[in-house]
Amino acid sequence: MTRTVFTGGTVFDGTGSEPAPADVVIEDGVIVDVGAGLDGDLSVDCTGATLLPGLFDCHVHVVGSGLGLLPQVQKPFSYQFYEAARNLWTTLKLGITTVRDAAGADLGIKQAVADGLISGPRLQIAIGLISPTGGHGDGWLPSGHCVPASLPHPGRPDAMADGPDEMRRVARTLLRAGADVLKVCTTGGVLSPRSDPRHSQFTVEELDVLVTEAQMQGRAVMAHAQGTEGIKNAVRAGIRSIEHGIYLDDEAIELMLARGTWLVPTLVAPVNVIRAAEAGASLPDAVVRKAKEVAEVHADSVRRAVAAGVRIAMGTDSGVGPHGTNLEELGLMRSCGMSPADVLVATTSSAARLLGFDGELGRLAPGHRADVVVVAGDPYDFGGLAGNVREVWQDGVRAV
Known part of the structure; x- marks a missing residue:
């Protein structure tokens, strides 16, 4: 199976933790590792970008x-x-x-x-x-x-x-x-x-x-x-x-x-x-x-x-x-008192939990399906987020 590694970027993992530098490896449609210095058969350069869960x-x-x-x-x-x-x-x-x-x-x-x-x-x-x-x-x-x-x-x-x-x-x-x-x-x-x-x-x-x-x-x-x-x-x-x-x-x-x-x-x-x-x-x-x-x-x-x-x-x-x-909704949620991280949690892991996908989607973590969004710049810039989406991966396949 081909291992694809997203390298050089910052990861928002969906838990609400602040984005941090890390690589993400996916294989056969699933995230298999998140961490530093990872390798794979194919590499996606994410320098200057943040990785979000789908x-x-x-x-x-x-x-x-x-x-x-x-x-x-x-x-x-x-x-x-x-x-x-x-x-x-x-x-x-x-x-x-x-x-x-x-x-x-x-x-x-x-x-x-x-x-x-x-x-x-x-x-x-x-x-x-x-x-x-x-x-x-x-x-x-x-x-x-x-x-x-x-x-x-x-x-x-x-x-x-x-x-x-x-x-x-x-x-x-x-x-x-x-x-x-x-x-x-x-x-x-x-x-x-x-x-x-x-x-x-x-x-x-x-x-x-x-x-x-x-x-x-x-x-x-x-x-x-x-x-x-x-x-x-x-x-x-x-x-x-x-x-x-x-x-x-x-x-x-x-x-x-x-x-x-x-x-x-x-x-x-x-x-x-x-x-x-x-x-x-x-x-x-x-x-x-x-x-x-x-x-x-x-x-x-x-x-x-x-x-x-x-x-x-x-x-x-x-x-x-x-x-x-x-994605206009994210800015409106922020204006109602949610922190930027909480807004993204509501749009990733919390939404996954509501819909019954908890443990399957909504996080960048081993064992989760490989839905990955590569975003240029600040992921908390909700006004510019739509225009900053560089790549969208769904079940390990690049869709956009």
């Missing part, structure tokens, strides 16, 4: 390519899959080698990446967004027509549910379709014009059924949860991660700490909604108004969660905003 984005929508209703309904059905291939490649070039798709991508997209038909980060997929009638995932419009964000098809079954029995059926249907994680709306949202992000959706009984179904199949649940009570309902039901977490109060934070619940903040999401509106995207006035209302309270909630020690993993909601701008 980065994670725990909340993306790879079939989404921005906001607005008309582009979605005017494109041919299959066009979304070609857009997904482009979006995945754009994300991989940032050094993001693993993503969790939070509704939209089906099993075919995941398998196409795994089989090497298209280049992109490895995928965990939720397939559909479980929502009640009138909820955040309900595409009903005042005209009476229904246009959900992700149009159902055989690989992406309808995910609307009302009551425990329908929740059970939808959970099983999504799991059958290949879902690695189940995503549920426990509150309204910013992008759904007729729902309020502060209001709760689904009863505790419905959420208990969902979590039970997921756990029986060894799966976790992620919750679109923005309003306070909906966040608490999700945490009490045993949902693994809160996505967004806009209106956190002290009790919600205490519950998350007690239950070990993760927060995936997606701070850049409302920022991207506001930007899209300013750029002329066709968005309902209510959506733009809500985005402006939540931006600062969202940041304040994340600051308090960080200060309290809530477990944080990086996610962006890319697809709502442009793919390729994912």
Whole structure:
């Protein structure tokens, strides 16, 4: 087997320790050694660069390519899959080698990446967004027509549910379709014009059924949860991660700490909604108004969660905003009180732990899969990080 050694660089190993000079050796897709003076059959000169573990984005929508209703309904059905291939490649070039798709991508997209038909980060997929009638995932419009964000098809079954029995059926249907994680709306949202992000959706009984179904199949649940009570309902039901977490109060934070619940903040999401509106995207006035209302309270909630020690993993909601701008989230996390090292931990080893890849990805350590990102200059220069990515290796193969 060929041994490839990355020499002359500085290593951020994913644990939060300060970057330090070291070589990294990979063989057969696995990291076999990290240390000084190592050798190999092939050498990659990393002088002046820092090596990072492959980065994670725990909340993306790879079939989404921005906001607005008309582009979605005017494109041919299959066009979304070609857009997904482009979006995945754009994300991989940032050094993001693993993503969790939070509704939209089906099993075919995941398998196409795994089989090497298209280049992109490895995928965990939720397939559909479980929502009640009138909820955040309900595409009903005042005209009476229904246009959900992700149009159902055989690989992406309808995910609307009302009551425990329908929740059970939808959970099983999504799991059958290949879902690695189940995503549920426990509150309204910013992008759904007729729902309020502060209001709760689904009863505790419905959420208990969902979590039970997921756990029986060894799966976790992620919750679109923005309003306070909906966040608490999700945490009490045993949902693994809160996505967004806009209106956190002290009790919600205490519950998350007690239950070990993760927060995936997606701070850049409302920022991207506001930007899209300013750029002329066709968005309902209510959506733009809500985005402006939540931006600062969202940041304040994340600051308090960080200060309290809530477990944080990086996610962006890319697809709502442009793919390729994912790393903007790191600077926003830093502005919420996280140290630069903690931001990178949230984007590497902590994210790996959330997604069940602990001990496999997220660190530069022997025995871990060889996802390596070579970054020129200061790895804590989050504003310049995207432009400083020199090479991206995935499972020991140079991808970028």
